[in-house]
Amino acid sequence: MLGVKKAIVPKKVIGYCRVSSRKQKDDLEHQVEAVRTYMIAKGYSFEIIEDIGSGINYTKKGLSRLIDMICNGEVEKVVVLYKDRLVRFGFELIEQICKRYGVDIEIIDHTEKTEEQELVEDLVQLLTVFSCKLQGKRANRAKKMIKEWLEDDSVDQS
Incomplete structure (x- = not known):
C-alpha cells in the first residue's frame, strides 16, 4: 500500500x-x-x-x-x-x-539593565495594568448606573 x-x-x-x-x-x-x-x-x-x-x-x-x-x-x-x-x-x-x-x-540586544532598573520597570508595568483594570471596572459600573437611571426615568415618564 x-x-x-x-x-x-x-x-x-x-x-x-x-x-x-x-x-x-x-x-x-x-x-x-x-x-x-x-x-x-x-x-x-x-x-x-x-x-x-x-x-x-x-x-x-x-x-x-x-x-x-x-x-x-x-x-x-x-x-x-x-x-x-x-x-x-x-x-x-x-x-x-x-x-x-x-x-x-x-x-538581538543583550544590553543588561541593573536590577533596580528592571524592578522599577516591572513595578510600573504592574501598576499600569492594574490601575487600567480598576478604571475599566469603574467606567463600566458608571455606564451601568447611567443606563439603569435612564431606563428608570423612561418608566417613570410613562
Whole structure:
C-alpha cells in the first residue's frame, strides 16, 4: 500500500515586536525596522508579528498567533530586539514552549539593565495594568448606573 506523501512546509523565522501602548507607535516602527534590518543582514527569510499591549497580557493577538505557529511546527526561530519585548514576566515559560517544539529564541540586544532598573520597570508595568483594570471596572459600573437611571426615568415618564 502506498502512503500519501505529506508536503514539507519550510519553517519560518518570526520577528516579534511589541510595545505597551498606542502612544508608542513610533517606537514600534523603530523596533520593527531594527529587527527587519538585523534579519536581512543574517539572510533570514522571515515574517514580522507586531503587537501593542502590556508585556504581562498573554492574550495579545500577535503573541497568541506566535504561540499557535510554534505549537503547529511552523516556526524555526523567534527574533526579538530585547528579551522583555516578548513578555515582561514569564519569559522562561515561553522559552520552554519554544524548546519543546525545537524553536530557538534569538535576542538581538543583550544590553543588561541593573536590577533596580528592571524592578522599577516591572513595578510600573504592574501598576499600569492594574490601575487600567480598576478604571475599566469603574467606567463600566458608571455606564451601568447611567443606563439603569435612564431606563428608570423612561418608566417613570410613562
